[in-house]
Amino acid sequence: MPPPERQLRSSAVLALGLVLAVVVAAAGIRLEIGLPGVRVVHRGAASLEVIAVLWLGWMTWRARADRLAVFRAALLVIGLSAFLSVVGIAAGQNPPPAGAAANLLGGLALAAVLAWLIGRLDRDAGGLGLALTALAGVLLAIQLALGARLAIMERYVAALPAHGLLAMALAGLLGWIGLARVRGAAGKALFALALVAPVAGFTALHYEYSALAALAHALAAVLLLTAAAFALGRGA
Secondary structure, three states: OOHHHHHHHHHHHHHHHHHHHHHHHHHHHHOOOOOOOHHHHHHHHHHHHHHHHHHHHHHHHHOOOOOHHHHHHHHHHHHHHHHHHHHHHHHOOOOOHHHHHHHHHHHHHHHHHHHHHHHHHOOOOOOOOHHHHHHHHHHHHHHHHHHHHHHHOOOOHHHHHHHHHHHHHHHHHHHHHHHHOOOHHHHHHHHHHHHHHHHHHHHHHHOOOOHHHHHHHHHHHHHHHHHHHHHHHHHO
């Protein structure tokens, strides 16, 4: 990997780590867990993420001649970061449902694009195939939309059966992709998270949506999303 692409990857990894911190801290705030410093972590990570994205933009400019898909993904990261900044300022600390949904889905989309970008930079020549990549991406998008509805709309019961059934289908598909189509530690991580995320969700349901169980499910879900996006980017 040329030096500019190595630096681009480092900036994407840093930005992804900060986005994950923001998403998990936001889940803790939304669930009213009351852990000390959650809002400080949220604000600090969000501010540092902007700096990391600006660094990523500069590194993308330096590496722009190498891979057009990487350049476009980095531009999407910058656009999503700008969108989330505007939404965050406009919505304030107690956002309405629409603002909360935009923040949550936008943050998840940003994490997914960053993970895809990192995977693309580590591209595996074997490939997953366009049809398989598209199927996994569409199912993940639907599942995240259902999950956001449950999280924000006071766990709206009407979405629950579809969310649970799709969780089982995704666990099977992503688990198989992790074992059969993704090499190395990335494949093993995807397989493990494909099992952990639905189990965490069912545990949260069993304990009548206890805050800690719900937070564990949110963490497992966002880690599954990033692992899947990395694998899809690597094999695209």
